[in-house]
Amino acid sequence: MDFVWAFIIGGLICVFGQICFDVFRLSPAHTMTLLVVLGAIAGGLGLYEPFAEFAGAGATIPITSFGNSLVKGALQELKLHGIVGVITGMFEITSAGISAAIIFSFFAAWLCRPKG
Amino acid sequence: MLKGSQTWVFENKPTIISAATVVGPFEGQGPLADDFDVIHEELLIGQDSWEKAEKALVEEAGELAIKKAGLSKEDINFYIGGDLMNQIISNSFAARTLGIPYIGIFGACSTSMESLALAALMVNSNAANYVLASACSHNAGAEKQFRYPTEYGSQKPPTAQFTVTGAGSAVVAKGGKGPKITSATIGRVVDMGLKDPFNMGAAMAPAALDTIRAHLREMELQPDYYDLIVTGDLSKVGYAIALELFEKHDLPIKKDKYVDCGMLIYDYDKQEVFAGGSGCACSAVVTYGHLLKRLQKGEFNRILAVATGALMSPLSFQQGESIPCIAHAVALERGEG
Secondary structure (H helix, E strand, C coil), X not given: CHHHHHHHHHHHHHHHHHHHHHCCCCCHHHHHHHHHHHHHHHHHCCCHHXXXXXXXXXXXXXXXXXXXXXXXXXXXXHHHXXXXXXXXXXXXXXXXXXXXXXXXXXXXXXXXXXXX | CEECCCEEECCCCCEEEEEEEEECHHHHCXXXXXXXXXXXXXXXXXXXXXXXXXXXXXXXXXXXXXXXXXXXXXXXXXXXXXXXXXXXXXXXXXXXXXXXXXEECCCHHHHHHHHHHHHHHHHHCCCCCEXXXXXXXXXXXXXXXXXCCHXXXXXXXXCCCEECCEEEEEEEECCCCCCEEEEEECCCCECCCCCXXXXXXXXXXXXXXXXXXXXXXXXXXXXXXXXXXXXXXXXXXXXXXXXXXXXXXXXXXXXXXXXXXXXXXXXXXXXXXXXXXXXXXXXXXXXXXXXXHHHHHCCCCEEEEEEEEECCCXXXXXXXXXXXXEEEEEEEECCCC
């Protein structure tokens, strides 16, 4: 059943993105930003954790989970270090993803010589 | 000479004494492959960037057109050319190699007929003996400049178009064998407020209508004077809108005598090109490669070639500006030889 819910919920997030493209004529960048912001808001309200527990990878793989992680890290560090923690904490959890993107892009560019 | 307010009649009948077309691999798999002079097997054309590849295409087309005319570079008085790259580098850099006095123009995808009209005007008024007119585009070069980072691989809707990789060049002379250029109408910029760069056919169709109407009005002609009216790169979406607009404005132009270069160059069943082809090379290679051959074979006596262009820049559409469009019409007649 976990697989089924992950499939359905993950799919619905993608459908939402597709509707943003096709119906509201949003650009890919705007759509992505919107999903990150929605994830961040849901995270801030404490809704994303129970949502991820229910939908599993259906909620953690889409970009909305990145928004949630930004807020989660910021709130964690806020508790430990006060207001400065909000700034340092944003990339606490997401740093692995961001660093991986930079490092793997570097190797890909090295090997494939992208021309744009 | 000037007839009406925006049409030139060329009484000395400037002649396209030669034309050359060079295309990329994807165009070489399309239905018009046999009409092109050179088909390259790889998209980089042996260069190390898309921009250099595009320059190589237009250089080759220009050199080949001059060679086919039996002339040398020194015989050509002027070279008029343009493309889609920022600061029209493809043609300017090709002009550096060719060494011919150069007039760089920008008319986006209408450049093919804009340069041909200007070439005819110069030859007709004795301002030149031989003029080379060129236009080119490159699929990957255009994607890089106009779309999102291509590696991002963002989705395109079915109304989007596929930029043609290729270059078309024509040598216009005072006399000689080949198709005659009888008149040309320079279009106005028409902007209906459309903002979607993935639906340029719809944005450009009203510009095509405006120029065709102006041409027929000023030349005092009915559409059936021409055996074929061809638009540059409206593709499926724009073609359907153009047909609707013709009907709405009581212009009797029907499907059987109206075609679009963007629909001719690719095979919709086998090639994934969304609504169809676009780019400066689209009207250039289809007109110079395919249509002139059919004209000279006697399939038609008169053609009205209307190249359409969307005059936006990557910055203007990011800033939310609508897309100004233009179309230039050139009337071609079968000549001897």
